[in-house]
Amino acid sequence: MIKYALGCAEGHRFDSWFPDSDAYEKQRKRGLVACPECGDIRVEKAIMAPAVVGGERGAVETPAEVLTDDRRRHARDMIVRLRREIEANTDDVGARFPEVARAIHQGDEPERAIRGRASLKEAKALIEDGVGVLPMPALADELN
Numbered sequence: 111m112i113k114y115a116l117g118c119a120e121g122h123r124f125d126s127w128f129p130d131s132d133a134y135e136k137q138r139k140r141g142l143v144a145c146p147e148c149g150d151i152r153v154e155k156a157i158m159a160p161a162v163v164g165g166e167r168g169a170v171e172t173p174a175e176v177l178t179d180d181r182r183r184h185a186r187d188m189i190v191r192l193r194r195e196i197e198a199n200t201d202d203v204g205a206r207f208p209e210v211a212r213a214i215h216q217g218d219e220p221e222r223a224i225r226g227r228a229s230l231k232e233a234k235a236l237i238e239d240g241v242g243v244l245p246m247p248a249l250a251d252e253l254n
């Protein structure tokens with residue numbers, strides 16, 4: 111199972127579980143992934159890394175081609191704000207993220223929200239072990 115932070119075209123954010131990333135893509139293309147608030151099926155996910163533990167956070171990462179300039183600016187502003195908020199409220203553990211996240215989960219380290227880098231494989235392993243991992247919102251131009 112994989113948990114995605116999703117967002118609809120109206121800007122609502124929600125989390126959803128999928129068996130794997132292929133299942134997510136298939137369900138989304140068939141219009142089966144809808145926003146719980148407004149029912150919008152124009153849904154996009156944020157990328158998996160770097161990841162954040164703790165807190166209810168996620169963001170919309172929307173393909174540039176379907177957005178007007180205004181919406182792109184708006185989405186970008188939202189992501190920048192969200193990232194600032196995450197950075198202000200989490201402890202940066204960098205490449206030690208998977209190790210520290212697991213230690214917090216097992217109670218070996220004080221409970222707190224952390225952020226850092228994890229590969230997709232590491233993030234998946236953490237989720238399988240029941241550790242809460244959320245993607246850090248990325249700006250569209252950083253994904254290339």
Ligand SMILES: [Zn+2]
Nearest residue numbers: 118122145148
């Ligand atoms: Zn919505």
